[in-house]
Amino acid sequence: MNCRGVIAELTTYLDEAMDEVTAADLERHLDACKKCRLIVDTTKKTIEIYCNAEPVPLPPEVRERLHKALFERLGHAH
Amino acid sequence: MRIRVWLSLPDSPAAAKSTAKQSCVLRIESRAGTSNVKVNVTPIPDVNAPNAKPLPSTVVRDDESALVAAAKRGDLNAFQELVTRYEDKIYRLAWNITRNKEDAEDAMQDAFMKAFQHLAGFEGGSRFYTWLVRIAVNEALMKLRKRRPNQISLDEPVTTDDDLMPRDLQDWGPSPEQRYERTELNHILTDAIEDLDAPYRTAFVLRDISELSTEETADALGISVPAVKSRLLRARLKLRQKLDPYFRSKPS
Numbered sequence: 001m002n003c004r005g006v007i008a009e010l011t012t013y014l015d016e017a018m019d020e021v022t023a024a025d026l027e028r029h030l031d032a033c034k035k036c037r038l039i040v041d042t043t044k045k046t047i048e049i050y051c052n053a054e055p056v057p058l059p060p061e062v063r064e065r066l067h068k069a070l071f072e073r074l075g076h077a078h
Numbered sequence: 079m080r081i082r083v084w085l086s087l088p089d090s091p092a093a094a095k096s097t098a099k100q101s102c103v104l105r106i107e108s109r110a111g112t113s114n115v116k117v118n119v120t121p122i123p124d125v126n127a128p129n130a131k132p133l134p135s136t137v138v139r140d141d142e143s144a145l146v147a148a149a150k151r152g153d154l155n156a157f158q159e160l161v162t163r164y165e166d167k168i169y170r171l172a173w174n175i176t177r178n179k180e181d182a183e184d185a186m187q188d189a190f191m192k193a194f195q196h197l198a199g200f201e202g203g204s205r206f207y208t209w210l211v212r213i214a215v216n217e218a219l220m221k222l223r224k225r226r227p228n229q230i231s232l233d234e235p236v237t238t239d240d241d242l243m244p245r246d247l248q249d250w251g252p253s254p255e256q257r258y259e260r261t262e263l264n265h266i267l268t269d270a271i272e273d274l275d276a277p278y279r280t281a282f283v284l285r286d287i288s289e290l291s292t293e294e295t296a297d298a299l300g301i302s303v304p305a306v307k308s309r310l311l312r313a314r315l316k317l318r319q320k321l322d323p324y325f326r327s328k329p330s
Binding site for chain 1: 154157158161165166169170173174179183186187190191194242243244247248249250254255260263264267271282286287289292307310311314315317318321322325
């Protein structure tokens with residue numbers, strides 16, 4: 001596999017959805033290519049940082065308004 | 079990171095009716111392993127329905143399809159339970175797509191409203207959550223288009239593969255995000271994601287923030303699996319690029 005191949009397969013590789021043979025091929029390239037190692041590593045960190053970031057909290061007043069609206073409007077329909 | 083949490087409730091019908099403190103087991107599964115934690119929970123009595131029969135124990139346990147079936151029959155309490163289960167996730171999703179508090183709130187309200195009205199059309203072929211996400215994504219995108227009618231195209235921008243190859247690469251070190259305070263980090267992450275075109279942002283939000291599978295993301299967006307992968311690749315690489323100046327070991 002070459003650098004272009006690593007980019008094309010990056011998402012499949014990071015999502016662990018790659019078959020073993022292709023993954024081994026890709027990893028052989030990573031062993032030899034520092035540039036691709038950095039791409040894989042920093043892209044993986046990008047995903048992890050977003051994944052671990054503080055979730056946007058649902059403000060209590062927004063939740064209250066949601067339930068009020070739903071049950072006022074849906075409650076009348078039934 | 080993906081974590082599954084299960085709460086096992088007592089099995090006996092008497093315990094299911096009781097509002098006394100009950101001992102339950104919280105099971106937490108992650109890649110790191112599984113742990114079981116004993117917790118005491120106090121069931122909340124349904125004050126609105128004093129004569130209501132207790133839910134069958136299949137509903138008390140984690141049988142979502144029973145809740146959906148009850149909601150389909152017009153049972154608002156069952157629907158309320160579904161709303162409570164997913165409101166945090168749906169709000170986060172709507173906020174991440176619209177990047178605006180008012181729009182996120184409206185999109186969430188409209189999504190739950192439509193979900194209830196169209197429950198009959200939910201076949202149960204997919205998870206209820208995926209079905210709900212699809213409705214919420216549509217509502218959020220509608221709000222986004224209303225606010226910025228000229229800027230929002232859901233078609234993928236025309237790009238060539240040459241844009242994709244990252245240049246000027248540098249190591250980020252082990253935990254680059256720890257170099258920033260929480261507020262500052264949130265600003266950096268928010269600015270970067272806000273800059274993405276809507277099709278890329280939506281794919282990234284569904285797959286990497288809402289943690290849907292690639293198939294579920296395709297289903298929610300009404301596009302093919304290869305299209306999701308292509309958008310996801312571009313979204314991830316673009317975000318990588320935008321975060322790079324902040325996280326590289328030797329800041330430029």
